Amino acid sequence: MTSDVVLERLMRLHPKVIDLSLDRMRRILAALGHPERALPPVVHVAGTNGKGSTLAMIRAGLEGAGRRGHAYTSPHLARFHERIRLAGELIPEDDLLAVLEECEEANGGAPITYFEITTAAAMLAMSRVPADHALLEVGLGGRLDATNVIHPELTVITPVDLDHQHFLGDTLERIAGEKAGIVKRGVPLVMARQKDEAAEVIEGVAVRLGAPLRAEGQHWHVAREGGRLTFQDGRGLLDLPLPTLPGPHQVANAGTALAALRLLLPDAPSDDPAFAAAMAPDWPARMQRLTWGPLADLVPGELWLDGGHNPAAGEAVAATLAAMPKAPTRAVVGMLATKDVGGYLSHLAPHLEGLTAIPVPGEGATLPPGAVVDAARAAGIEADAAKTPEDAIRAHPAPRILICGSLYLAGHVLRSNG
Structure with missing residues (x-):
């Protein structure tokens, strides 16, 4: 038996029509003993573009600070194991097989999407390995995404644009509302620069929930200057090498990651190597x-x-x-x-x-x-x-x-x- 065999079986449980809902997730997590409640402090990342790169930079920065972190991302490129990192390392085959079989048994053959049951498996695996943080990337939208069953220490929203309109709505405002569904009452929110329509929606949700907002252009600024990256916020200036991920858009993603790291590492001085480490993440297939x-x-x-x-x-x-x-x-x-x-x-x-x-x-x-x-x-x-x-x-x-x-x-x- 291998994890690939179990994953193929789990594919067959996929409902013919996907209704975005958290009911299936709540059912299987309850059957597993609520592993989502045993996770280390969670950073929840949503957005249309840049969320994977931003999460990779946050992870690299935390590891540069000596923190042990889990990460859950999707989709994978070569092997499913890429989706789950336990304390910085890809999940071992034996561990993956074990949690997949446990989730299959707990689900009892009921209809459930592939993403939902594998997200449950990721949370089960993460709940069993000590770590300082767990980084979760939203799969689709935010409000009704399978990952949105946790109470995070920090939420992050990268740039929002039109995508998955058949699930999330056909206007930028509606899609932004779905992404803003990860915002939690009283939990800080880091927001990348947004188009005006999206920013208005997300800021409105943050105000309504009393979520302290750290928005690009208001509370922090990032720019490329003279072959370097500069980041400025209320704590001062960071002067860093450019991100190793190519493309002008990665400067903006780096700014979002640095704004998150400022909150996650509140005592780190401006010359802390963690911030430079964030500029060199491992994140393939992005130019x-x-x-x-x-x-x-x-x-x-x-x-x-x-x-x-x-x-x-x-x-x-x-x-x-x-x-x-x-x-x-x-x-x-x-x-x-x-x-x-x-x-x-x-x-x-x-x-x-x-x-x-x-x-x-x-x-x-x-x-x-x-x-x-x-x-x-x-x-x-x-x-x-x-x-x-x-x-x-x-x-x-x-x-x-x-x-x-x-x-x-x-x-x-x-x-x-x-």
């Missing part, structure tokens, strides 16, 4: 350069990988490309059918000499390559289709190739590239 492996060997120049999949992510990737040295760039794009492919590609169009569309391997909800080609041509991008990333690269070995459009595609690329 990651692949320099070795069979895929990289096919490219005459640079091979880049990014898992962003919505218009705001496309804008961030475009800004990163704009900041790079000029080079003919071709994209290899695979996306899911639930995503706004036209909005995503509209930002990339000025930076590409062409695009090859591929299906996302192993995903039934993949957007047909023909639909990606049509969207690319509508955005003014020369486009064709191929069956695999390898075929796409062989057909157009450009000096710079960017594989992008889906975290699931990014995971496939990392696995196939070794």
